[in-house]
Amino acid sequence: MDIKKFRIKQGEEFSLEKADPSNTSQFKSKEEAEAETESLRKRLVELQDILYAEKKHSVLVILQGMDTSGKDGTIKHIFSGINPQGFNVTSFKKPTAEELSRDFLWRIHEHTPAKGYIAAFNRSQYEDILVPKVHGTSTDSALDHRLKHIQHFEDMLSDEGTKIVKIFLHISKDKQLEKIHERMKEPRKFWKFDPTDLLEREYWDAYQSAYEEVLSATSTAQNPWYWVPANHKWFRNYLVLRILVQTLEGLNLEYPALQATPSDLARYMNEK
Amino acid sequence: MDIKKFRIKQGEEFSLEKADPSNTSQFKSKEEAEAETESLRKRLVELQDILYAEKKHSVLVILQGMDTSGKDGTIKHIFSGINPQGFNVTSFKKPTAEELSRDFLWRIHEHTPAKGYIAAFNRSQYEDILVPKVHGTSTDSALDHRLKHIQHFEDMLSDEGTKIVKIFLHISKDKQLEKIHERMKEPRKFWKFDPTDLLEREYWDAYQSAYEEVLSATSTAQNPWYWVPANHKWFRNYLVLRILVQTLEGLNLEYPALQATPSDLARYMNEK
Known part of the structure; x- marks a missing residue:
């Protein structure tokens, strides 16, 4: 399987309706994907250690998707296992008053990863286009400007050594209802129930077309978007791991050489 | 085994020389501890999910110890596996000019955990007493004030819902040399070699007695210090897990109830 199949091409029309959220590529069952998923997980741990x-590089993973599409679950499954010292998650909620009194990239910039680190964004700068677009709280021209500013910002990050991996988790509308139902039924998931999910659900179609437009506009060759079928968690995990591992492999990471001066060595030999 | 054995009592004289860094308690080998360590690891994952x-609570894990005592390794082994979305590590390095131009708790405060989160500090506010004490760059009276300020700060955090777990990783001087040697010999560990470890090693005894004094002074009933024998990584991991699990059990964590209003339920039923 080539992950390019799931890469969105900039400027080309992208239809979420034609993108099957239940797609599992070459796998017929969870069991079939297990061995490969496990070896990708191990490889990710190795690559993070070298990173x-x-x-020399940093990695920023941006996760977007409708409510209940599995952003939290993806983070939990993909990244538990890696060394938490080199990893950081930021969940961007509704902006606070302090955040709103600055430009929309201010709060984002603060959480970009340092060299050697992987950062995951659970929601991101893209919310500041999607939400106003769906609810009509901003003008088209202001939002077009924001699209351009996001591209410039991401180009700057790449040029300065940050590899950006952008993932859109794609679920179906039925699957979302099923997940909301789970949250109302299972005591261990009660805390995940958020009544606004039911309200926002009424804007499903508007969100889908806003996503189509935004993903297609901002999927550059350097920082592409991938759409990930997310109705099946196991395939979602497999594919996100594949995308990450392949991206990290592309950085040609290497363990650095020993930085010891002759006097360090002398000091050591003296003690031994 | 009772973890109290490793708890330091405030105000009582504490001798690191009498504390055996190779202690493995009831276990004769790594293999003997494996099953229990694994079940503690699983329990920690469950408890973090509820937290x-x-x-309602937050947890702050402070890790201190001589260079190469295994602070990084402890974080990697204890916390990889938990959901990274609820966990954050801060490594405190030598303070920057910006940090030094504020009080010593300023940079610490910024990284304390929010409710629901676990934060790990790799080094902490305690460095700002230990380092000046060892190198004689501050007066005793100024450092005594800092000790008191740390206590007040930690009391405030506890009163506001943060459980603090303070761990001192105890290794022997020989073990340190062995670890420095590893870093000079194994290509995958070259990057960990830090010549200042060799320089600071010359102050070994001064650090040990500074630690004895500071640990004993700041190990309160509410926020005690534990000394953890760390010559054997497997026992260190076992004991840190024990301490954490027992501390989290003490919080009587519970999954919250469903927060849905009748109109949320009606909206849901309507869709179904």
Whole structure:
């Protein structure tokens, strides 16, 4: 399987309706994907270790998707296992008054990863286009400007050593209802129930077309978007791991050489 | 085994020389501890899930210890596996000019955990007493004031819902040399070699007695210090897990109830 199949091409029309959220590519069952998923997970741990040792690149993983599409679950499944010292998650909620009194990238910039680190964004700068677009609280021209500013911002980050991986988790409308139902039924998931999910659900179609437009506009060659079928958690996990591992492999990471001077060595030999 | 054995009592004289860094308690080998360590690891994952769901308490884990005592390794082994979305690590390095131009707790305060979260500090506010004490760059009276300020600060955090777990990783001087040697010999560990470790090693005894004094002074009933024998990584991991699990059990965490109004339920039923 080539992950390019799930890469969105900039400027080309992208239809979420034609993108099957239940797609599982070459796999017929969870069991079939298990061995490969496990070896990708191990590879990710190895690659992160080198990334952290080398401190030459940083990696920013942006996760977007409708409510209940599995952003939290993806973070939990993909990244538990890696060394938490080199990893950081930021969940962007509704902006606070302090955040709203600055430009929309101000709060984002603060959480971009340092060299050697992987950062995951659970929601991101893209919310500041999607939400106003769906609810009509901003003008088209202001939102077009924001699209351009996001691209410039991401280009700057890449040029300065940050690899950006953008993932859109794609679920169906039925699947969303099923997930909301789970949250109302299972005591261990009660805390995930959020009544606004039911309200926002009424704007499903508007969100889908806003996403189509935004993903297509901002999927550059350097920082592409991937759409990930997310009705099946196991395939979602497999594919996100594949995308991450392949992206990290592309950085040609290497453990650095020993930085010891002759006097360090003398000091050591003296003690031994 | 009772973890109290490793708890330091405030005000009582504490001798690191009498505390055996190779202690493995009831276990004769790594293999003997494996099953229990694994079940503690699983329990920690469960407890963190409830902590995150409940958002009533936060947990701050402070890790201190001589260079190469295994602070990084402890974080990697204890916390990889938990949901990274509810966890955050801060490594406190030598203070920057910006940090030094504020009080010593300023940079610390910024990284204390929000409710529902676990934060780990790799080094902490205690460095700002230990380092000047060892190198004689501050007066005793100024450092005594800092000790008192740390206590007040930690009391405030506890009163506001943060459980603080303070861990001192105890290794022997020989073990340190062995670890420095590893870093000079193994290509995958070259990046961990830090010549200042060799320089600071010359102050070993001064650090040990500074630690004895500081640990004993700041190990309160509410926020005690534990000394953890760390010559054997497997025992260190076992004991830190024990301490954490027992501390989290003491919080009586519970999944919260469903927060749905009748109109939320009606909206849902309507869709179904």
